[in-house]
Amino acid sequence: MIENDTASIPPAPTPSIAVAQSSDERLWAMIGHLSAFSAFVTGIGCIVGPLIVWLVKKDTLPFAADQAKEALNYNITVAIAFVALVLFSIITLGIGLVIAYPVGVLLWLAWIVFTVIAAIKANEGVAYRYPFTLRLVK
Template structure:
């Protein structure tokens, strides 16, 4: 549960300006500390980390689109950032609740970078 909710805390504390960094530091620390002793934390820590890395990649890709198009890409990026941000918030809360119940949660549309 803390792996999922630490991403939420990191995102809220950085106010979204460092979405690519703030959101995956918490899950990374929790996963690294507990992965060898607790199999459920290992699984859910990797899941939270993969999801937050995926969201960070998408946010950075949208920022790059905006820069490359000299700001015209903001027409696409701003609504996408809002939609992805709301989805990130909702999915992170759902994952935290499921993990608290002892149910392994799988985020949709996640790149499985860490196996």
Template sequence: MNEVTQEQKTWGMIAHLSSLIGFIIPLGNILAPLVVWLVKKDTMPFVDDQGKEALNFNITVAIAGIISGLLTLILIGFLLLLVVGLAWIVLTIMAGIKANEGVAYRYPFTLRLVK
């Protein structure tokens, strides 16, 4: 990969941190990285990579959240929701920081659905 420009670093960070809009807009955690990725993927290789990574992670988090929500019926889901939520916030911020440094961040435990 060529040297990552500051503009690409900034958009890579936005691809990750935009998912936090999910606190305000339902499914915003998936839609925001999707929009950034679709708009910038053809012109910025770093953003193409980081946008897909953010999208895949947020799809994984949504799946984990749904499963945890269902498991609240047997009470373990409340703990799982807390763990998933905290991991989502912490890992998203870490990814945004790394992307702004020009480092291609890889989330742990992520389903790579969008290739």
């Protein structure tokens, strides 16, 4: 006789279900990502834009705040990488530009592509996580 003791069997994990966000929350999440493109106007705008969205919306729109914080972390990571490439070029007296320039171009293209992908996902209500990102702002 087989006993059916369900108390000893742990429950199956529940699949993660995307929580439906309002259109306003999805819009602000998308703005949090796209505000990084203000770097084309001011160099530091890639950090300031997501920071402003995160600070303004962190208490009222949790999804938008999460995505703005993710964009902030990503843009800080990319800025650190660009500064490292510039320092590498300076330390090697310009010889390092043979490596730094192509890597910088690839990094810049990846920054644009991942930011656009993140904005599209945020507008769909999906929480996007950038690859290779230092989570400095918690």
